[in-house]
Amino acid sequence: MAANDSDTYVTYFCATCNGNNTETEAKAYCAKCDSCFCDGCVRLHSQGFQNHTTDGPEKMEKWPVAMATQEFLENCEVHKGKKFALFCEDHSQLCCHTCDLSHRQCSKVTPIANTTLSAADDQQLSAEINTILDQLMKLQTYWKSNLESLQVSYKKRLLDVKRMRERINAALDDLEKTTLKEMDEVKASWNASLMLDVDTCSRLRSELTRLSDAVQEIGTKNKKNAELAFIAFQKSEYI
Structure with a gap:
C-alpha cells in the first residue's frame, strides 16, 4: 500500500517478478491462477495459458484484495503478529485470540468467519468513510x-x-x-x-x-x- 497527499491507493505486485525478488507493479490479474502479472509477464502468461482470461486495471473490482490491504485490516494493533479472528458484540470490538482472553465473560463473542455484511451495510460504511474523509480533509x-x-x-x-x-x-x-x-x-x-x-x-x-x-x-x-x-x-x- 502506498499513500498520496489526499488519496490512498493499493499497489499490486507481479507474482512472477516477486518470486525473483523484484517488485514490479502488476497490470493484470488471472482468476484461474489467482495471480497478478506485470506487462511483460502477462504476455508470457497469455502465450502459455491461452484459455486463461486476465482482467486489467479497468476491471480491478475482480482483483483480489491486495496483500498489504489484507494485512492492514487483519492484523491486531495491540498484539503484533496476531490476526483478528473474533468479534465481541458486547464491546463492538475486533479481537485476536489473545484479545479473547479479556472477553471470556462477554455474552457474545462470534468468529469473524460466521459474520456477514449486507450490501446495504457495505454501502453505508463506504458513505460514512467518505463523509469522515471529507471532514478530515476540511479539518486538515x-x-x-x-x-x-x-x-x-x-x-x-x-x-x-x-x-x-x-x-x-x-x-x-x-x-x-x-x-x-x-x-x-x-x-x-x-x-x-x-x-x-x-x-x-x-x-x-x-x-x-x-x-x-x-x-x-x-x-x-x-x-x-x-x-x-x-x-x-x-x-x-x-x-
Whole structure:
C-alpha cells in the first residue's frame, strides 16, 4: 500500500517478478491462477495459458484484495503478529485470540468467519468513510491554514521585536552619548575648580611657610625687627 497527499491507493505486485525478488507493479490479474502479472509477464502468461482470461486495471473490482490491504485490516494493533479472528458484540470490538482472553465473560463473542455484511451495510460504511474523509480533509485544510497564519504572524512579530530592539539600541546609544558628554563637562568644570583650589593651597602654603621662616628669622630684638614682625603678623591675617 502506498499513500498520496489526499488519496490512498493499493499497489499490486507481479507474482512472477516477486518470486525473483523484484517488485514490479502488476497490470493484470488471472482468476484461474489467482495471480497478478506485470506487462511483460502477462504476455508470457497469455502465450502459455491461452484459455486463461486476465482482467486489467479497468476491471480491478475482480482483483483480489491486495496483500498489504489484507494485512492492514487483519492484523491486531495491540498484539503484533496476531490476526483478528473474533468479534465481541458486547464491546463492538475486533479481537485476536489473545484479545479473547479479556472477553471470556462477554455474552457474545462470534468468529469473524460466521459474520456477514449486507450490501446495504457495505454501502453505508463506504458513505460514512467518505463523509469522515471529507471532514478530515476540511479539518486538515483548516489547520494547515492556521499553521500558515501562525507562521505569518510569527514572522511579523519577530520583525516587530527586531525593530523595537533597533529603536531601543539607538535610544541607548543617544543616552550614552548625552550622558558621557554631560559627565565630561562636569569633570572638566570640577577639574578646573579643583586645580585652582590645589594651586591656591600650594601658593598659600608656600607663602605661609616663607612667612613663618621670616618670623623665626627676624624675632623682636630691636625696633626694626619689631616693625618687620608687625608687618609679618598683618600679612598672616589676610593670606
